Amino acid sequence: MSVTQDDKELLHLFRDLKTREQAYTAIVRKYQEKLYWHIRRLVVDHDDANDVMQNVFIKVWKGLENFREDAQLYTWLYRIASNESITFLEQQKRRASVSFDDVSGGLADKLAADKDFDPNKLEWKLQLAIQQLPEKQRIVFNLRYYDEMPYEEMSKILETSEGALKASYHHAVKKIEDYILNR
Amino acid sequence: MPSSKHILNELSAISQTVANITDRPVFTVPENYFAQFPEKLMSKIREDAQYETTLISPLLGGLERKTPFSVPEGYFSALEDQLKKTVLPAVTPETAPVIPMFRKRQVWKLSVAAMVAGIIGISAWFYFQQAAAPFSPAQVNVKAELPKVSEDEIADFLLSVPEMPQAETPQVAGLNNLNVEDMLKDVQDGELQDFVKEMPDLQPEKLN
Numbered sequence: 001m002s003v004t005q006d007d008k009e010l011l012h013l014f015r016d017l018k019t020r021e022q023a024y025t026a027i028v029r030k031y032q033e034k035l036y037w038h039i040r041r042l043v044v045d046h047d048d049a050n051d052v053m054q055n056v057f058i059k060v061w062k063g064l065e066n067f068r069e070d071a072q073l074y075t076w077l078y079r080i081a082s083n084e085s086i087t088f089l090e091q092q093k094r095r096a097s098v099s100f101d102d103v104s105g106g107l108a109d110k111l112a113a114d115k116d117f118d119p120n121k122l123e124w125k126l127q128l129a130i131q132q133l134p135e136k137q138r139i140v141f142n143l144r145y146y147d148e149m150p151y152e153e154m155s156k157i158l159e160t161s162e163g164a165l166k167a168s169y170h171h172a173v174k175k176i177e178d179y180i181l182n183r
Numbered sequence: 184m185p186s187s188k189h190i191l192n193e194l195s196a197i198s199q200t201v202a203n204i205t206d207r208p209v210f211t212v213p214e215n216y217f218a219q220f221p222e223k224l225m226s227k228i229r230e231d232a233q234y235e236t237t238l239i240s241p242l243l244g245g246l247e248r249k250t251p252f253s254v255p256e257g258y259f260s261a262l263e264d265q266l267k268k269t270v271l272p273a274v275t276p277e278t279a280p281v282i283p284m285f286r287k288r289q290v291w292k293l294s295v296a297a298m299v300a301g302i303i304g305i306s307a308w309f310y311f312q313q314a315a316a317p318f319s320p321a322q323v324n325v326k327a328e329l330p331k332v333s334e335d336e337i338a339d340f341l342l343s344v345p346e347m348p349q350a351e352t353p354q355v356a357g358l359n360n361l362n363v364e365d366m367l368k369d370v371q372d373g374e375l376q377d378f379v380k381e382m383p384d385l386q387p388e389k390l391n
Contacts (some may be wrong), residue, residue: 046253080251105265124251177243181242
């Protein structure tokens, strides 16, 4: 499926130097919240999410002219956001020089640092459960559960087969349910 | 055409023309459409993320899809301006003019010059190779040169060369193994006698 008509127009405007900045601003405005929440659910902390957002939109600015339009624009944006989030988490891991399990513990600490954190509330328990998942499985769960993304689109973002994504989502849900019921 | 008499009567009262139109269907329906419709519909429903989650875990499926994180007030409206200040200047610096190290035309000229030099060099090498070897055995014109060689020189040459053993090639081995009678069975006696007369060395008195 190729880009929507609106996105086509924005891309066309972007490719014209005179209207590039306006087109870019329009794209930022259109997709910022969706991308922000996708990133935030992965990195947890707002300041970290903001940093990742900046990196994402720098890459968008640099790469948009060569965007091939063989997929939806948002698919491409989501792919950049997912990759940047994973890169950010990997850098954190290296800086902390700890194992992955400790990083997820670090994310749980960041959750606890949120001013509205309440471990007795189900929605916070859900977030704690999500942070226990491996990175990629966390992305699969978030895209399906929160963004209700079709597997076909997810497959293009994560470059994984639909079958593998369905299985991953199934396991993620089961793990989360087990965490919520038993902790 | 309406099946109800009441409706038909009403229609006839308004327009007999319309009432007379038979209920011949004009739209076609793909074959098996209705038989397949429920299953296709269920496939679509199962694709729904929320329903899928509910099937796997009714607990999770029943939760409100809400992320509890807080966002600073005005963040999204400020993000646009923030990006303009930080992203745009960061990725569009004033670019200096780019001067290529190798202009295409110069590269082309250099390539042609290198080719010509190579051809001249190789030709010169071959020429000097031939000059060092004034002749090769293959180039000698035997017919022209042979009369210049005396009979004594030829005899001396033949004596100096050791008798070359007959190479046992498959062809020679094959010949040796041939039965002469078989070879000559088709040759007439008269032809054989003529052949012998022509070869003085093969006269019977000389062979014996």
